[in-house]
Amino acid sequence: MTPSNRRITLKDLARELGVSTASVSNAFNRPDQLSRELRQHILSEARRMGYHGPDARARTLRTGRSQIIAVVLAETLTYSLNDAVSSELLTGITEVLDAHGHTLLLLSAGRQPAVRQMPASSSMADGFIVYGLMPGDSLIGELPSHRPLVAVDFHINGQPTVHIDNEPASFAITRHALHQAPKRVGIICLRLATTTVNGRLTAEHEWLSVQSTITRSRLDGYFRALEEYGLSRDDIPLWNIEENIHAVCAPVIEEILDLPAEQRPDLLLCMSDRIALTALTLAEQRGIRVPEDLRLTGFDGIEEGQYRAPRLTTVRQDSIEKGRMAARMVLGLDTPHDRLLQTNLLIGETCP
Amino acid sequence: MTPSNRRITLKDLARELGVSTASVSNAFNRPDQLSRELRQHILSEARRMGYHGPDARARTLRTGRSQIIAVVLAETLTYSLNDAVSSELLTGITEVLDAHGHTLLLLSAGRQPAVRQMPASSSMADGFIVYGLMPGDSLIGELPSHRPLVAVDFHINGQPTVHIDNEPASFAITRHALHQAPKRVGIICLRLATTTVNGRLTAEHEWLSVQSTITRSRLDGYFRALEEYGLSRDDIPLWNIEENIHAVCAPVIEEILDLPAEQRPDLLLCMSDRIALTALTLAEQRGIRVPEDLRLTGFDGIEEGQYRAPRLTTVRQDSIEKGRMAARMVLGLDTPHDRLLQTNLLIGETCP
DNA sequence: CTGAAAGCGCTTACAG
DNA sequence: CTGAAAGCGCTTACAG
Structure with a gap:
């Protein structure tokens, strides 16, 4: 038996059921890779044993995708959450992320200049939407370089932008x-x-x-x-x-x-x-x-x-539409290029 | 040389500098574990080679901590971002998270009942703040069971709550x-x-x-x-x-x-x-x-x-204070127990 | 103070 | 359709 004080893992479950870890993984992620009966058996046993599905932490490392998009806000989160324009932008972003199984990580750049740096968890995100920073802000250089990035209301060298007239x-x-x-x-x-x-x-x-x-x-x-x-x-x-x-x-x-x-x-x-x-x-x-x-x-x-x-x-x-556009580009649903609303x-x- | 089309890793950097991976990791995370000179050398070479520090994805798996707290909102994100009361709550939460190096992941429960389920990335979070769901909501059962959880404005069996009179x-x-x-x-x-x-x-x-x-x-x-x-x-x-x-x-x-x-x-x-x-x-x-x-x-x-x-x-x-209290409890800064504001x-x- | 090595929990190409 | 095995990129106890 698995010790009850520890969280149950996919491996525990596989051992318990006498199947391979691949089958358990497939039961959750690729239904076509195993028989209907085996899949049902695995899923119902998982539920019974309190296994809620593969851990996002390990999956993210393995696949290289977290399903998380980060929004970097120039202002403090306090401001951004209470300002109607930023709220609309976030609304448009979340609408698209939601529809595509992604979630939103909020990162604020608005702090004392002395202590400004990206939280360690920023490299968790699959892509970045950066809102209203000053060009040349050093924070931009701290973001992982090989992931999609869209700027809103300002311009980052070589990256697509969404802005208005x-x-x-x-x-x-x-x-x-x-x-x-x-x-x-x-x-x-x-x-x-x-x-x-x-x-x-x-x-x-x-x-x-x-x-x-x-x-x-x-x-x-x-x-x-x-x-x-x-x-x-x-x-x-x-x-x-x-x-x-x-x-x-x-x-x-x-x-x-x-x-x-x-x-x-x-x-x-x-x-x-x-x-x-x-x-x-x-x-x-x-x-x-x-x-x-x-x-x-x-x-x-x-x-x-x-x-x-x-x-x-x-x-x-239309800040909601700005958000939608930025999100669609960062997810790769639209070809990245500058948009003028x-x-x-x-x-x-x-x-x- | 490391192939330039691939992202550089801690291991690449260690090999390049002729030091162990432990030293590179320590240079970023535990300054007291190596000499000042070696640390400076590693950090400056890292910068030169475009290595921005250890990847959050791997670190999170290894340490079991993502520095991410998820807020589960009963309403759609569109509503929550535009409503003054939820915005204040989020403001209080982010204030505390920010001060302690954590970031906020937004999860919305407000969808069609038929398709309601937690996004896969929810198990990324170190803890959960759940706002205004109905008790007994099936989504609550989908959250990882061994991580801190605080409910706001409603009651989850056995979990601490923040509410008002x-x-x-x-x-x-x-x-x-x-x-x-x-x-x-x-x-x-x-x-x-x-x-x-x-x-x-x-x-x-x-x-x-x-x-x-x-x-x-x-x-x-x-x-x-x-x-x-x-x-x-x-x-x-x-x-x-x-x-x-x-x-x-x-x-x-x-x-x-x-x-x-x-x-x-x-x-x-x-x-x-x-x-x-x-x-x-x-x-x-x-x-x-x-x-x-x-x-x-x-x-x-x-x-x-x-x-x-x-x-x-x-x-x-005082919804801001509600948010602060919930965040302090979920981070383990305050002893978890029911609070009445x-x-x-x-x-x-x-x-x- | 430094280095070799195990292992976090998964997914996936591959062999059967 | 199923299983054994490699490896994602780190951190950390441990031996030197």
Whole structure:
């Protein structure tokens, strides 16, 4: 008898039943390799003895495949799990993984720079989806080199990417907003500077490059429309926010809304819906009417912005589809190559 | 030379450097087992040759530990990733796992009953946190039996649980709401019936048992306060909602709000903030004033309900702390035993 | 401090 | 259809 204090193995089971380990393995994995009767016998005895099937740890080493895909997130998991856009991306990824018997391992890159390194278990995954890191991040080099990798919202040398048309989308929403002939336009950026800035951006602040961040592309789109309209980029005040959460957005936006009425922008172009929604709430609290006194545009098209009144005018990006595409490529279901998703303009009441 | 088309292994590296495999392994894992010089030499040569460290697949088989903890979610991942309460739970879990070098594997139980089974990779995990399944779910039996397991919001025979005081919390919020002497009380339940019901619950519908679902405990708390106040539970209309998302809540709530004014409840006790927020939005759209014409209470205390006006009156549960506790127990940092978390009442403007 | 060797629990090509 | 055997890439007790 097998000692009961130890977990039962395939070998134990084979010995107990007087068959080879191959037959037990085949009973679980390749039904065509043995007779129906023997298979049923093995499976029912396995159940009786409390053997739940071959151990994933050994199978993974032997076959070289874990059925696990890792998602590397630039932000902390806390942020990513609570942000509507990352949640949608993960939703699209898991939808495809689920349908193909794979599971999702969450890896966060968002820690103190000093201790940033991939957990040892990262080399467990069969493939990697990397979301929104900075190009050249040293973590990318730590990933196993011979496994499929797909980048989302940024570019890794030689690897396929899924991204959206940030510049044209920002151009389009700005052109729409300018129809109403605003007097004073302001822009609220998301992590645009090379240093940490929560507040007004000045000439002293250096910007990240277009290659480094999608928010720079959004800014370029805003500027193109503003200049086409006859405004100079140097006359547009810019604010920056480092983290796309209410608590960090609020103080910066309060600073803007509390400007004297004749200095306060009457159109705020916001680089995310979270920023725009925070501005909307704070404006309402101050009796600033939206859109009469203040027009607002967002970016992302998250549900929260569409399920309330006034609805947000924003750019809708299909993050679920981004996730699906990335997952299909990493699983080898689609040929790996760069994909560019189209966005569309949602006209709500915050900027009709 | 090692063939360049194959991934380099620890053995290759040892051969190349003329040292034993033990020394290479020790260089990565046990610095005290070899001289500083040899270790540095091995690590720098490893980097030069593109060896990123011992493969997690083999290490896991050898040591029996993967550094992976699996979270088994009752709902689909799509739901769980987008729901504020599950996101908070996951946030608390990942916070602890992160701090201890572990990573999170997401497993969803929420599929068609016919095809429900654990993915093969589930036996990869060192431990399991199971969230909100029904007791007796067959999936629980498929998990490896000798690894730590913690249940959240329900009970698995013989395993530690983290849960909250659903009945007293519901009692307390109802007693608060009754101070205002409402004329007609209604209750909107979450998945209370044994069958699928989106709409009014009648005498024909059977309820789940107190052991099976936390929503039954919430109902019991509501009833206790209502009866103490002098109302009979048979006079209180009950509605049920199957899924805690806006799209499913809305039609049921519309049915309630569109009742003739003299039949419409002026107090709605909702079993989740999502339900209460949907009711709030739909009431506003109809010009029903909250709290003058309709008072609303929620459950959960999610941020979305506190960052808007009027703020929700609700029961705040600390789901992040629930996640932390579950993770600490599954990692063996805390002695496994049942934990009961206290909630607190948040008085907002929807039911002052 | 270093090295030779066993073995974690499987899968799979191969011989019968 | 079945069985004996090799080996996936490591870690670790043990002998030197």
